[in-house]
Amino acid sequence: MALNTAAHPYLLLIFLLTFCPVENTWAKQEERLTAEDSDPRVLKWMMGSPPPEDKLIMQPQSNYFGFPKLRWSVCHIRELLPTKQVSRGLGNPHPFKYEIDPGIDSIQFRTPNENKEMSWRESLSANYTDGILILHRDKVVYEEYFGCLNELGKHAAMSMTKSITGLLAEILIAEGKLDDTKLVSSVVPELTASAFGSATVRQVMDMTTALNYSEDYSNPEADIWRYSKAASPLPKNIGYSGPDGYYQYLQTVNKSGEHGHAFGYKTINTDALGWIISRISQRSISDLLSEKIWRRIGAEQDAYMTVDGRGVPFAGGGLSASLRDLARLGLLMLNKGVINGERIFSESVVEQIIRGGDKAAFAKAGYSSLNGGSYRSMWWVLHNKHNAYTARGVHGQTIYIDPTAEMVIVRFASYPEAKNANIDPTSLPAYQAVAEYLLNKDVQQ
Amino acid sequence: MALNTAAHPYLLLIFLLTFCPVENTWAKQEERLTAEDSDPRVLKWMMGSPPPEDKLIMQPQSNYFGFPKLRWSVCHIRELLPTKQVSRGLGNPHPFKYEIDPGIDSIQFRTPNENKEMSWRESLSANYTDGILILHRDKVVYEEYFGCLNELGKHAAMSMTKSITGLLAEILIAEGKLDDTKLVSSVVPELTASAFGSATVRQVMDMTTALNYSEDYSNPEADIWRYSKAASPLPKNIGYSGPDGYYQYLQTVNKSGEHGHAFGYKTINTDALGWIISRISQRSISDLLSEKIWRRIGAEQDAYMTVDGRGVPFAGGGLSASLRDLARLGLLMLNKGVINGERIFSESVVEQIIRGGDKAAFAKAGYSSLNGGSYRSMWWVLHNKHNAYTARGVHGQTIYIDPTAEMVIVRFASYPEAKNANIDPTSLPAYQAVAEYLLNKDVQQ
Incomplete structure (x- = not known):
């Protein structure tokens, strides 16, 4: 067929x-x-x-x-x-403590572009929010569902999947199983002739690889289309001779320039990292995610990942999960590997991520709404005054961790346009305003 | 595409x-x-x-x-x-009590065809068992996994899905929402011109409809192939003008003979029943199954159903579930609607099923391994000395309920051949032997 x-x-x-x-x-x-x-x-x-x-x-x-x-x-x-x-395993879910704060809805902030006043509540529909949960320390202070989502549902995490893949890589590094200074070719020999072969695992993790890979959607010859064809789980065209699946596609990617100089946000880095992780752990990304995290955080629901036509999970964007379970993952990050009183992974895992990546390399990519930031282990590190860092996915997906305010915000959304740059102005200042509100509340109490 | x-x-x-x-x-x-x-x-x-x-x-x-x-x-x-x-919902699973009986493995029985002695343990590999669980009253006395299955896994239920669809119909009848004496055309007017339109809901539930529908696999023009094409969630052929999805296909089925006279095991009856149930309940079969059963039995895992290209779950065979959760469903049947001390549905639901269907109509279908049995509400009623009844699916899937021995056996299997007639000789006598063993144990204690 x-x-x-x-x-x-x-x-x-x-x-x-x-x-x-x-x-x-x-x-x-x-x-x-x-x-x-x-x-x-x-x-x-x-x-x-x-x-x-x-x-x-x-x-x-x-x-x-x-x-x-x-x-x-x-x-x-x-x-x-x-x-x-x-899989979440078979045990009891570990419910959150709740201390809902009705004051959050009326928190005001200014949008940087238009310098317009907006309330937190208004920002939710401006951003086409499907679900949003705010944790302060270990308590839920805000939780709302809209559109297609409710507490029983799951939502596409889109590129937040990358951050979770990056987290798994850091866990393997902390366990001494993966060496991020090694060349990719030494871990996955099949990638030797590709652009990835000569990059270090770290360069793949921080997306500073030099790849000849175009995401120009208006060009039907662009690499993104070849990639999409390869990645589809649907049957291939008769006579189709291109790559089938993520792994075959990755082997065809050529180098362009030198690794390590510039950040370039390309999903295929995460798919390569997924292959590295699976080779090292002898597990699919989905099984490893279950083993290392989902079964150990008191998750309420199983999550799931899309697969290519050969059963390989989409490490770069395939996860769907419940809002609360992603909040559990955020809490795990905030508490540097501890949740429900149990240490799940070494503190060094989160420390590696929050130190951030190469700011100069990041600046070259020109993300105006994330000025001064960096990208490390597939997480966006803002280097703002609260040292916040985030997982991000197109159409508004966010895990936002503010260590200073001890706050985690998880947002699922379905904003009409893919680019987050379009909704950062009504999102990032709103997150900062809530962080300051929570910090201020702490002082007053 | x-x-x-x-x-x-x-x-x-x-x-x-x-x-x-x-x-x-x-x-x-x-x-x-x-x-x-x-x-x-x-x-x-x-x-x-x-x-x-x-x-x-x-x-x-x-x-x-x-x-x-x-x-x-x-x-x-x-x-x-x-x-x-x-969905199982978000609450805690309700674990089974265990009282594993190692004596079960050596229970002997005779196969009716070859009149050969076989032990229970031998029967498991003879039947390519993937998972088997025996409940006696409310305790697990036997639980084993093989092949692809473990306690965290899920397995195709195949046509046991039909029995669960039938159960949902009986629940709606008991709730006064569905009248099984009505014509299908009065519930789903779109089916008026098809063979189903002139059948009663009960005739569909008991598969005594008279359908012009061939399951002769060797004939490429057989209806089963048209049905398969319609049911596939994959893109249709260019120029394909046949039905798309279960609902469109059902509307094309013609009548052959008179309804109500002969049992004819045809999956499309269950798909029609699925449509009836969804129209009445305004829910997909999968959502209704969650609402009426899965969320209320302390299930350990979500189950899932395959869908056609229009999102309609496959009521006739699409369910996958864990072994223990199907055992929970079996226990719910054994206890006529009660589980974990809670009544989930009216006693009349199970009583409707176990009274059985039309034996004369059933006999015409010539199921030699189920001689003297009947089919009622998509359950196979054996009318044997223990009044056992079962859900069955190709390749060995079974929920076997023996009210006399207060026993439930759930078996997942992947027997090389589809037809259960081939493994009934090493299955049904084995179940009966275990039932007698358990009854005998009760007497001795």
Whole structure:
């Protein structure tokens, strides 16, 4: 069974767009529905037995990652694609303590671009939030669900998956199983001839590899399309002779320039890191994530990861999880490896991440909303006055850890545009304002 | 994106075989590996990062439901197909009490065909058992895992899914929401012109509908192939004009003969019942199963169901679940709706099932290993001396409930051939022997 793509370029495009796990830059700002008006319950996607034809979201015939369908799809990835379980194990979940603070909704902040006053509550719909949870120390002080999400649901983590893959790598390093100074070729010999072969594991982890890899979506010959085709779990075209799956694709990536000089945010680094981790641990990323973290943090729900056509989990973006369980992971980071009174991994794991990466290398990439920041072990380190660091995914996914305010914010969202630069102005200052509010509350008590 | 099937009949055949949820009659008995030799850990399916080419099981390129790949695939359906979650909720699992009885392994029984003596333990590998659990009253007296399964895993329930769909229908009847004497056309008007329209809900539930539907696998024009094509979540062929999804397919089924006279085991009855249930409850089968059962029995794990290309769960065979959670469901049946001290549904639900169906209608279908039995609400009622009744699925899936011995046996298996008639001789007498052993033990204590 194969895909007759040659004769149907439009269909091919739709397929690539819909499968493509990365940025969709075609969302039209002008006609955009508000968060309330694009709520999937309002638009009635997939409601009814059967839903009316114009309310169906199907894979891969429909552009399921285009707005506003996106607002349904982010909670239903497993219904569209094959997935692997990230087991929570069989024990009792460990519930959070709650001390909800109704004052948070009215916290005010200024957006840096327009210098406009906005309340925390207003920021939630401005950012098309699906779920948001704030921890202060070990207590939940805020938890809200919108759109497709509720406490029983799971949501696409998108590129926050990268940070979790980076975390697994740091855990293996702390356990003495992985040496980040080694060349990738010494760990995964199959990558020797590719650009990755001559990079160190650390350069892959910090995305300072020099890869000849274009993410120019408007160019149908761009590498991102070859990658998407390889990564799809759907049957390949008859006569398709390109790479099949993440591992085969990675072997075809060529070098361009010198490793170690510039940060370049390219998902394939994480897929390469996923291969390194799986080779070292002799586990799939999803099984290792279960073993090292999910089974040990009192998770309420299993998580899951999408897979390619050969069963390899998508280390660069395939995770879906519940809001609370990602908050457990955030708390684990805040407390440097300890949760529910138990140490899960060495303190050095988090310390390696929060020291940050090469700021000069990062600056070259020109992320204006993250000025002065760096990227380390697949985490974004802000180097702001609170030493905050974050996991980020397109369309607004965030784990934001503020060690100074002892605060974790986890946000799932389905913002119409992929780029987080568009919602950072109504997000990062809001997080900072909540952090200051919580710090101030501590002083007053 | 569409499938160029016309030019590739062989690939089409492979696809249909691999997707097809029902019996694969092509397994070759002569060259058959034993249970031990075909253990997926021995054959190393999908082991390594990446697995060697000849150890890959992929959807849909490989015949993943052919033996011996089947022995891996039954535990990994979600990695091959899109699925919907059956949530257990967020509470604590309710653990079983254990009183393991090592004497069970040496229980002897006679196989009716060959009149050969066999021990319980021997029967497990004779039947390619993946997991088996025996409850006596509310205690686990036996629990073993083999092949691809362990306590953390899930296994395809195959047509045991039908019995669970039937159970949901009986629950809706007991709640006064569904009237089984009504015509299907009055509940789902879209089915009016089809064979189902003129059948009663009860005739669908008991599979005494008169359907013009052939399951002759050797005939490429057989209805089963049209059904498989419609049911596949994969993209349809370019120019494909047939039905898409279970609901569209059901509307094309014609009548042949009179309803109510003969039992005919046809999966599409259950898909029709699934539609009836979803229309009445305004829930997908998977959501209703979660709401009515999975969240209320102290389940350890979520279950899941495969879906068609329009998100409709496969009511006739799509469930995967853990061994213990299916045992919880068995216990709920044994105790007529009560588990962990709580009543989940009315006693009448189970009473409707165990009274059995029309024996004369059943006899016409010629199931020699189930002589004297009947089929009621998608359960097989044996009408034997212990009044046992069972859920059954191809390749050896069983929930066996013996009210007299107060025993539940749940078995997951991956027997090389689909037909249960082939393993009933080493299964049904074994179950009866264990039942008698447990009854006898009660007398002696």
